[in-house]
Amino acid sequence: MKNIFKHIAFGLVLLTSLNSCDDYLDVNDDPNNPTSENVDPEIVLAATQVYTYNTLARDMNQLGNLMMNNWTRDVGASNSSYYFNEHNYNVTSDFYSSIFENLMLRTSNYTFIQNVEGSEYDNYKAIAKIMKTYYFQYLVDLYGDIPYSQAHLRGQNLTPAYDDDMAIYRDLVVELDEAVALIDNASSSALNPGGNDVMLNGDMETWKKFANTIKLRILLRESERAASGTYVQDKINEMELAGAEFLGADDNIKINPGYSAATNQQNGFASLFLNVNDAFVNNYSSTAATKYTIEYLTNTNDTRRNRIYAAASNGTYAGHEQGSVLNSSTNYPVSHIGPGLLINSAQDGIIFTAAESFLLQAEAVQRGYLAGSAKDLYESGITESFKILGLTATDAMNYYTQTTSLVGWDSSAGNEIEAIINQKWIALNGINGVETWIENTRTGFPAHVPLSTVAPGTSRPIRLLYPSSEIAGNTANVPQQTESQAFTSKIFWNE
Secondary structure, X not given: OHHHHHHHHXXXXXXXXXXXXXXXXXXXXXXXXXXXXXXXXXHHHHHHHHHHHHHHHHHHHHHHHHHOOOEEEOOOOOOOOOOHHHHOOOOOOOOOHHHHHHHHHHHHHHHHHHOOOOHHHHHHHHHHHHHHHHHXXXXXXXXXXXXOXXXXXXXXXXXXXXXXXXXXXXXXXHHHHHHHHHHHOOOOOOOOOHHHOOOOOOOHHHHHHHHHHHHHHHHHHOOOOHHHOOHHHHHHHHHHHOOOOOOOOOOOEEEOOOOOOOOOOOOOOHHHOEOOOOOEOHHHHHEEXXXXXXXXXXXXXXXXXXXXXXXXXXXXXXOEOOOOOOOOOOOOOOOOEOOOOOOOOOOOEEEEOHHHHHHHHHHHHHOOOOOOOHHHHHHHHHHHHHHHOOOOHHHHHHHHOOOOOXXXXXXXXXXXXXXXXXXXXXXXXXXXXXXXXXXXXXXOOOOOOOOOOOOOOOOOOOOOOOOHHHHHHOOOOOOOOOOOHHHHOOOHHHO
C-alpha cells in the first residue's frame, strides 16, 4: 500500500508539473519539470484516477445531494449559514467553481496519456479516453458549451475556444467507440495496466462494459429530444449489432489505491466526514438527513434508509426540513450519513454502480430503444442498490414486490419512467448526487421531491455558471451569462 501511494504521490507531482499554474487548461512545457518525453503513463494514470474521483465524490456528490433534498444542515449542531447558498439556490460564478476548475485540470492528464506514442500503451489510452469521456459528459451536463477541441493544448493555446455542447456529446460517443476498438485490437505487446489502474486493475473486458454503459447514458440524455431524430436509436442499434455488453450484477466501478486512516491516504468521500483517526469531524455533525427523504423511505418500507442514514441519538431516524432555521441551542435528534455509505477511511470509492447500469437499461427498454424486459432490469437495479449498501437480494425483493407506485413495477403502470428515475434517486443517494440532479433536470422526475423551503422561486437550478477564474482568464471566449441563467439556460438535451 505504501508503494502505490508513493507512486500516486509522485503522480500528483507530475499532475502539478504537467499543468500550468497560470491556466488549468494548459499543460506546462517547463524543461525543468517532467514532460511527455520522459514521463510514462504508468506514473500518471493512478494519480489522475484518484484526483478526478475526489471531485466526483466530494463537490459533485455534495452538490447533487443538496439539490435533490437528500442532505441539509443539522440546525441543532451548526449555525444558519451552513449550506446557505445551496439551500437558497444562490448560484453565482463562485458557486462550486471547483468542479469546472478541477475537472478541466485533472482531465488534461487523460489527454496526456492519449497522446503518448507507442501501441504498447493502447490499453492505457483506452482507459484515458473512457475516463475523460466520463468527466466531460458531466462538464457538458453542468455547463453546456465548454472548451473541448482546443483544451489541453499546453502553451499552444492558453485561451481555448468553447465548443457546442451537442457537438461535444457527439464526439464523446466517438471517443468511447475508439476506446473499445483500442482494447479489442490491442496487440500481444500491449501493456496491461495491472496495479497502475487503481479502478479495475487492468480488467479490460470490464473497461469495455463501462465504456458501453457510459455511452448508453450519453445517448439516453437526449433520447426524448425530437431534434435528434433517429440518432439515438441508430447508435443503440449499432451497439446491439456489435454485441455490446453493459455493466451487470456486481459490476460496480470502484477505486482504491490503498486508502487508509493516514494523512493524504484517506478515501476522498470519507475524508469529508472522518479525520485520520476515523473519528467524525464537524462536517459529519453538520450534515443531516432531510425530513422529507427520511419520511419517504420510511413510508415506502425501504430498508435502505438504515444504510443511507444513521440512527439519530435517540435511536430513531429523523431529519430536518431543508432550508429551515431552528433554534440552534435546542437539541433535535437527527440522522447523519449512514453506515452503508460511510465505513472508514480505507473504504472503496464508488464511481459507477451496477444499479445505475440496470436502471439505464430499463429506461432504454421501456422507451423502446433496446430489447428485453424493463421490469426485470428495473428489479435488478433495485437489487444491486440494496447489495452495494450491505443489504441482500431478499431485502430488495421484499421491497420491490410491494403494491406501491414508484416501488413495485406493476403498481407503477403508466409511470414506469418516473419509477426508474425515482429508484435512481434512491440508489445514488450519497453515492453520486450530481447524477440524480441532472436526471431530475432531464426528466422532471422524481416529481415528488420538494424544493428547499427558502428557494427563491418555483424551480431548482438546472446548471452551473462558468467560474470567475475562467471569466478572468479566458474572457474573450467564455460565453456571457447572468445569474438567472442558472435557472433558464438549458443544456442542448433539455431544450
